[in-house]
Amino acid sequence: MNFIDTYNLTGILTGLFTFLIIGMFHPLVIKGEYYFGVKCWWIFLLLGIGGAAAALCIHNVFLSTCCGVFAFSAFWAIGELFKQRERVKKGWFPKRKSAAE
DSSP states (O other): OHHHHHTTOHHHHHHHHHHHHHHHHHHHHHHHHHHHGGGGHHHHHHHHHHHHHHHHHOOOHHHHHHHHHHHHHHHHHHHHHHHHHHHHHTTSSOOOOOTTO
């Protein structure tokens, strides 16, 4: 962590990790709704609670911030999961065909 502090990289790395974390959750929401529907919302809730707890326990500002971004991205994903269901109903995203079809 001295390298990050020495070269004042905390802000740029926080931005990069925020971008990557949000980018990771976007396909997770789409795939989660596709394969499991909205009933997988509780997984995102548990991820968010875990990330928030980690952010509170970690003393390093950079790592704590990354955990906080992860936590609130997971909480955001819950709402997006239900919005994704509506997007599928509108035909904007494919609906998974059941095994019987």
